Amino acid sequence: NGGPVIMMQICNEIGLFSWLAHQADYGGDVKERFTAWLKTRYADINGLNKLWATRYTHFNDIELPPDVDEPYSSPADRARDFDWHFFWKKYYADYLLMLVKMARDRGVTVPFYHNLPGWIYGHGHEFPVNITMYDELYGEKSDIIFGVDHIPEFVSHRNMHDDRIINDIASAMQGNKPLFAAEFQSGSREYHVVTSPREMELFYKASIANGLKGWNYYMFSQGRNPERKGYSGDTFYWFTPLTAEGERTPAFPLVQKMSKIIRTHESLFVRSERKAEVCVLFYPPYYTSELERPEQGGSKLQFVPAAIRKQAYFDGLLKVLQVLNIDYDMADLTKVSHQCLEKYKQVWAFSTDEMNAHEQQELVNYASTGGKLMIYPALPDRDLSQQPCTMLRDALQLSASGKEVIDSPLIDVMRLKDIKCANPQITFDASTFEKKDVIATTLNGKVCGFVKNLKEGEVIHLGTWLGFDTEGHKPVYQALLNRLGGNLRNATSSNDNITVRQRFTTDGRAVLFAGNYFNEAQTAALSYKHPKTGETIAFPYLKEECTFPPLYAFISPVNIELTQDHNLLHCSSDLLSIESKGREINMVLSGDRDMPGEMLLEGKNKDRIMYASLDGLEIKVIQHNGRNVLIYDHKENQEMLLSIKV
Template structure:
C-alpha cells in the first residue's frame, strides 16, 4: 500500500522525503481529446504531481444531478481524468471547494444554487443588504446543507482514488481563500448567525458583562444586547470602540477556523486520510506586504491546533530589486505561524491571470531559485497549462491565464524550458534542498495582532495611539527592517512572539521587535523575561502601554524602569544615532528625559537634542530602544541597522558579498553539506566577491576562489551545492553553474550544467581523490585543471544550451 503524508516538516511518499513538484492543469478547461497531450508534456517537463480544482458548478449540472463520468459532457469525466493522470505516472492534488475562485464566475458555486438561494446565503452588510460579492455566509444552514450534499457525492470518488487505496490522489485542498472576500471588500458579514456566534464567542472572553462594559465603554445589561461594530469607514470614536473591534477581529479568526474544521470533519467521515491544506493569498501587483494579514485570519489553526497546512499563493507578477524580500518574508511568517509543517506554494506563478501583466521566464527562474533558498518544500506551478472557459463561466472571458508553459493546445512556450530545468535541478539535489536549513544568531519577531486589520476602521485620534500598526507596518517593518536585513544579507529567523518561549528567544544573540502602543500582557511578559534572563533586545518605535483590547498594561515599561515619555513632532525629522548623524526617521519621535530612563545610556537624539533612544542593562540582559522608526530609504539606514546589529556580537551572515546588490544565502544540513544562493535582482550586471562558510571545516571560502570578482548578469541567480560528493573522495566545493544531472561510471564522471552566457563558469573540486582526475572536458573540448591549495579549479563558458562537464579518472 502506498502512503503519502507529512513527517517532521516534510512531505513523505512511502517513507521517503520528497519535494512536491506539481503543476496545475484544469481538466474542465481543456478539451477531452487534449488531456493526454497535456499530461505527456507535463511528464516531459519533469513534473511528478498534477493539481486541479474540482468545481461544484461543473459537476452538479442541475440541482441533485451529478456527472463525474462525462455523460453530459466529456470534460466532466473526473474519474477518467484521475485515472489518466495515474496512467502517466502522476500523483494528484484535488481541490473540490466548495469555493474554488480561480477566476470562475460565482467562484465555483452552481448557478442554480445562486439563483435559487442567493439572497438567503449571501453576505449581508450592517444594513441588512446583500453584499455584491462572491462571498456567502459560511454558516448559513442552506449553504452548509448543499455543501454537505456536494461532499457526499464527490468525496467517495476521492476516497476511492486516494493513494492509500491504490489511486494517485495524495493531497486535498479544503475550500479556497475564504477570508479573501472580506479582505478585498473591507466588509464583514452581518447575518443573524454571525451575531449569534459573536455573542457566544464574547461570553468565552469575558466573565461578566461589567468587565466588558469597562473596556468597551458601554452600558449593556446582558451579553444578548451586544451590538456588532459598524462596517464601512466609520472612524473609531473611543478606546472602547477600538476594544470592541479587536474582539471582532479575534472572532473572525475563530469563525474561519470553525468553518474549515467543519469541512475537514465531513471529509474525514468519508474515510479520506490524505493530508489537507487551505490556500492563502496575499500578493498585490508585485508586493506581498498584505500577506501577513491573510495568514493571521487563520491563527486559530496554527501549529498543532489543526491538521491543516497552509498553502501559499506566490504570485509576484514581476521580480526585481523592489520586491526581492517579499517571498522570503512570506515564507518565514508561514513557517513561524504553522510550526513543523512543510512550506508549500499551492499557487506558484508560472503564467499570468491578467493579459497586461506579461511574465518573464528569466524573472520567474530567479524567483524559483530564491524560493528554494527560502525554504519551500514543494510547489504547484499555477498555471502550468492555459485553459479555455466553458461559455459564460469565465470571470475574465473565454481564456484562463496567459504566458503559461503550455497553451490550451499543449504547445510549449518560453516558460516551458524553465520548468524542465527546475525539475532536473530538484531531482539532482532533492535531499539537499529538503534537509538544509538556515543558521541564524539574529531573530525578528512577528506579532500577528498588528495584522488583524482586514475590517479596521479609520483611526483619527480617538484611541489616543501614538502609532497605528496598519499605518506604519509596511514602511517600518516589512519594507523597512526586513528589507534592510535582506539587502545586508543578514541571516535571521522569524519567530511568532505569541507562541514563543523565553528559552526559544534566548537561543539568539539578538532579537528585534517592532512594537507599537498595543501588546497583550502575556507577550509583554515573554519579552520582559527574555531580557531579564540574559536576552539582547532591540525594540522600536514604542514601549507598549496597553493590551490590544485597550486595557492598560505596562509590563515592559515597568521591567525596564521607564517612567515617562512624550511625543515630539519635527518637520523632516533626523536623528543622531550612536556615531551616525542625520539619519532620516519618522514622526512622532518618542522623547525621554534623563530621569525618565533611570540610568540608561542615551543612544539617539532628535534635532532638538531630546533623547529618543537608549541602551540599558536589565537583569542579565540588555535592551536597545529606538523611539522612532527608520524604514529603508537611504544608505544611512543600512549603516544604522548595521551599527545596532554589530553591537550584538552575533554572526550576522554565513555568506556575504562585497556588493549589497548581490544577494547571498547559505543553508546547511547535518551531514556537512550546504546550498549557496547567489542572486542579482538588479537590472544591470553586478560584480563582487562572495564569501561563504565551508560546512565541514568552517573555513571562509571565496568565490571566485583565486582572484578577481564574479559578475552576475541582471535578474539572474544560481544555486550551488557546497561540499557535495559526486564520486568517491571527490566533492564539488562550489560552482557558478546550475547542476542538473550527475552520473558516475567506469572512471568517468559526467556533470550536466546550465548557466547564463554572461556568467563565467567556475567549478572547484576537492577531496582525497581529486589527484586521480586525469582530465576535464566541456562538451568534448578539453579544459585546464588549475591546482590551487589542494583543490582543482575549472573555468569555462556557459552557453544558451546545456553543457556537459566530463571528468576522466586515472585507471586504478
C-alpha cells in the same frame, strides 16, 4: 490510497473577500455566533461592558460592531474591534474544520491543505494579514497544512524581500508543518502583466533558498472559459508553460530545467535549514486588521500598526536585513517562549503602544536572562483590550517624558548625523541615562534612543522608526546589528546588490544561492562557510570578483560527494544531473551565457583528476590551495556535458 492524488484542498482563500473588500459578513447567523463566542471570552456581561464601555444587560442585546467607514471613537471602541477580528478567526476555523470532518466521514485519508493569498500588484506587504486570519487552525489545532500563494507578477529589487518574509511568517505561525506554495506562479492572470521566464527562474531559485519545500505551478496550462461565463472573456491565464491546446510555450523549458535541478538535489533542498543568531519577532495582532476602521485619534495611539508596519517593518527592517545579507530567523511572539529565544544573540521586536502582558513578559524574560533586545518604535503602555499594561517599562524602570513632531524629521543615531526618521519621536529624561548609554537624540537634543541593562542582558530602544528609503539608513541598521553582536552572516557579498543565502544540513552539506535582482550586471566577490570545517571559502575562487548578469541567480550544492575521494564545494552552473561510473564523473550543466562557469572540487586525492572535458573539449584543471578549479563558459540556452576522469 496509493493513487495519484496526494493532497486535497479544503476550500479556497476564504478570507480573501473580507481582506479585499475590507468588509465583514453581517448576514445569516453571524450575530448569534458572535454572541456565543463572546460568552466563552467573558465570564459575564459586566466584564464585557467594562472593556467596551457599554451598558448591555444581556449578551443577546449586543449589536455587531459598525462597518469600516466609522472611525474609532475611543480606546474601548478599538478594544471591541479586536474582539470582532478574533471572532472571525474562530469563524474561519469552524468552517474549515466542518469541511474536514465531512471529507473524513466520506473516507478521504490524504492530507488536507488550504491556501493563503496576499500578493497584490507585485507586492506582498499585506500578505501577513491573510496569514493571521487562520491562527485558530495552526500547529496542533488542526491537521490542515497551509500553503502560500506566490504570485509576485514581476520580480525585481523592489520586491526581492517579499517572498522570504511571507515564507518566514507562515512558518512561524503554523509551526512544524512543511512550507509549500499551493499556487506558484507560472503564468499571469492579467494579460497586461507579462511574465518572463528569466524573472521566474530567479524567483524559483530564490524560493528554494528562502525555505520552500515544494510547490504547485499555477497555472501550468492555460484554460478556456465556458461560453459567456469568463471574467476576462474566453481565456483564463496567459503566458503559461502550456496553452489550452497543450502546446509548449517559452515558459515550458524553465519548468523542465527546474524539475531536473530539484530531481538532482531534492534531498539537499528539503533537509537544509538556515543558521542564524539573529531573530526578528512577528506579532500577529499588528496584522489583524482586515476589518480595521479609520484611526483619527480616537484610540489615543502614538503609533497605529496598520499605518506604519509597511514602511517601518516589512519594507524597512525586514528588507534592509536582506539587502545586508543578514542571516535571521522569524518567530511568532504569541507562541515563542523566552527559553526558545535564548539561542539567539539578538532579538528585534517591532512594537507599538499595544502588546499583551504575556508577550511583554517574554521579552523581559529574554533580556533578563542574558539576551540582547532591540525594540522600536514604542515601549507598550496597554494591552490589546486597551487596558494599562507596562511590564516592559516597569522592568526598565522608566517611562517616556514627551514627544517631538517636526517637519522633515531627522535624528542623530549611533554617531551618524541627520538620519531620516518618522514622527513622532518619543523622548526620555536625559538624567535617567549615562551619556554612553544614549544612542539617539532629536534635533533639539532630546534623548530618543538608549541602551539599558536589564539584569544579565540589555535592551536597546529607539523611540521612532527609520524605514529604509535612504542610503543613510543602511549604516544605522548595520551599527545596531554590530552593537547587539553575534554572527550576522554565513555568506557575504562585497556588493549589497547581490543577494547571498546559505542553508545547512546536519550531515555537513549546504546550499548556496547568489542572485542579482537588478536589471543591470553587478560585480561582486562572495564568500561562504564550509559546512564541515567552518572555513571561509571565496567565490570566485581564483579571481577577485565575478560579474553577475541582470535578473539572474545560481543555486549550488556545497560539499556534496561525487566519489569517495572527491567532493564538489561549489558550482556557478545549474547542475541538472550527476552520475559517477567507475573512474568517470559526468554532470549535465547549464547556465547564463554571461555568468562565468566555475566548479571547485576538493578531496583526499586531489592529484588524481586526470582529465576534464566540456562537450568533448578539454578544459584545464587548475590546482590552487590544495583544491581543483575548473573554469569554463556557458552556452546560451544549451545543456552541456562535463566529464571528469579520475
